[in-house]
Amino acid sequence: MSKLETSLIHEGEHFNTTNSVVSPIYQTSTYFADEDIASFAHAATAPKYPEFYHRHGNPTNSQVAAVIAKLEKTEDALVLATGMAAISTAILAVVQAGDHVVVQNAHYSAALIFMRDFLQQYGVEVTPVDQTDNAAFEKAIRSNTKLIYIETPSNPNLDITDLEFIGKLGKERGITTMIDNTFASPINQVPATYGIDVIVHSATKYLGGHSDLTAGAICGTKEFIDKAWRRSLVLGASLSPFDSWLLLRGLKTLSLRVRQINENTLSLAQWLSGHPLIQKVIYVGLPSHPQHTLAKKQMQGFTGMLCIEVAGADEQAQFARAQALLNGLKLFSNAVSLGGVESLIAHPASMWGASHTAEQRKKSGITAGLLRISVGIEHIDDLIADFEQALS
Ligand SMILES: *Cc1c(COP(=O)(O)O)cnc(C)c1O
Numbered sequence: 511m512s513k514l515e516t517s518l519i520h521e522g523e524h525f526n527t528t529n530s531v532v533s534p535i536y537q538t539s540t541y542f543a544d545e546d547i548a549s550f551a552h553a554a555t556a557p558k559y560p561e562f563y564h565r566h567g568n569p570t571n572s573q574v575a576a577v578i579a580k581l582e583k584t585e586d587a588l589v590l591a592t593g594m595a596a597i598s599t600a601i602l603a604v605v606q607a608g609d610h611v612v613v614q615n616a617h618y619s620a621a622l623i624f625m626r627d628f629l630q631q632y633g634v635e636v637t638p639v640d641q642t643d644n645a646a647f648e649k650a651i652r653s654n655t656k657l658i659y660i661e662t663p664s665n666p667n668l669d670i671t672d673l674e675f676i677g678k679l680g681k682e683r684g685i686t687t688m689i690d691n692t693f694a695s696p697i698n699q700v701p702a703t704y705g706i707d708v709i710v711h712s713a714t715k716y717l718g719g720h721s722d723l724t725a726g727a728i729c730g731t732k733e734f735i736d737k738a739w740r741r742s743l744v745l746g747a748s749l750s751p752f753d754s755w756l757l758l759r760g761l762k763t764l765s766l767r768v769r770q771i772n773e774n775t776l777s778l779a780q781w782l783s784g785h786p787l788i789q790k791v792i793y794v795g796l797p798s799h800p801q802h803t804l805a806k807k808q809m810q811g812f813t814g815m816l817c818i819e820v821a822g823a824d825e826q827a828q829f830a831r832a833q834a835l836l837n838g839l840k841l842f843s844n845a846v847s848l849g850g851v852e853s854l855i856a857h858p859a860s861m862w863g864a865s866h867t868a869e870q871r872k873k874s875g876i877t878a879g880l881l882r883i884s885v886g887i888e889h890i891d892d893l894i895a896d897f898e899q900a901l902s
Contacts, residue, residue, distance in 0.1 A: 522576025581696035586735035593712025595747030596726030607633030661690040670801040677705030697768040715849030771814035790819035814885040828879030838900030848884035
């Protein structure tokens with residue numbers, strides 16, 4: 511029973527059948543088949559068979575999936591080309607026309623569009639609820655509810671969903687529970703320990719960790735992963751050999767990176783909380799977060815995701831100050847995405863102007879002065895100094 515840091519380096523090594531210490535990149539679409547027809551038939555139909563045709567599987571994909579399953583404490587995992595491929599494939603492995611899904615008001619924007627627009631077009635009913643209200647989830651359940659889909663901490667407001675409650679609710683009612691665990695990463699939060707059935711990731715973020723690839727992961731029982739794999743065969747979003755190799759490389763330092771990021775972010779959040787031009791700091795690691803106690807119970811660390819709201823007399827003044835801050839910061843680049851070694855900052859109100867109506871933005875607390883920060887592993891003194899100069 512090896513510890514997490516050891517699993518990050520060694521799990522799934524047996525998928526590398528060469529003598530090279532670092533797994534090679536299997537840059538091939540197809541593989542020589544065995545001469546006998548019975549083994550060919552097995553290769554053609556066995557889930558994730560690593561050496562048949564790339565859409566079916568690839569040795570590095572199998573190795574990466576083994577590492578991620580170990581981290582998430584699930585039986586199995588499947589890696590795909592993006593986080594959205596993982597989310598849509600996993601959901602389509604659960605629901606069909608006539609079913610009902612309970613979701614949150616706040617989700618990653620493309621996931622929200624998938625559920626709000628796509629699923630409904632295909633005859634699946636969707637009810638969004640306030641994730642901070644346990645009773646709202648229970649009340650939304652109908653006889654045809656097949657899935658409860660959650661995300662915690664959620665994007666961008668860092669609200670927390672009660673994992674123990676949702677895990678139990680799903681088990682009691684026989685409803686599949688699924689979580690987007692991207693923001694927390696499995697270093698900080700392991701939803702399977704609370705009975706959540708399926709865990710999805712944008713591996714583009716913390717798991718990859720270097721902003722140089724896109725990937726997604728689905729974790730669950732072997733039975734569920736086999737089913738998701740069958741969906742992925744026809745949906746077709748296989749993870750490319752090179753991105754898979756980069757993901758395997760990135761995962762090796764996941765624990766080191768996330769622990770440093772947790773530490774940096776808490777220090778930065780504390781420093782920003784004392785600054786007169788910052789009227790609000792939203793960080794689940796601060797006692798000022800309304801759900802800090804719940805976060806402390808279900809998370810081992812509080813991630814690198816932090817939101818601040820700059821002060822301003824009105825929307826326009828806030829917008830101008832947010833703009834000035836973005837321009838003044840030198841280490842925090844204005845870019846979307848998160849979870850990399852470099853610090854990033856983004857303005858959610860403009861990022862989601864197209865996908866959220868003004869009312870939806872207001873409901874999710876996305877004001878003109880809100881900025882979302884993904885803290886990296888630069889030295890904390892330099893990160894604080896950068897904010898100090900940009901705010902002065
Ligand atoms: C980025 C992200 C996604 C989508 O992942 P892609 O790799 O961009 O497809 C889903 N959920 C969360 C929380 C994310 O941050």
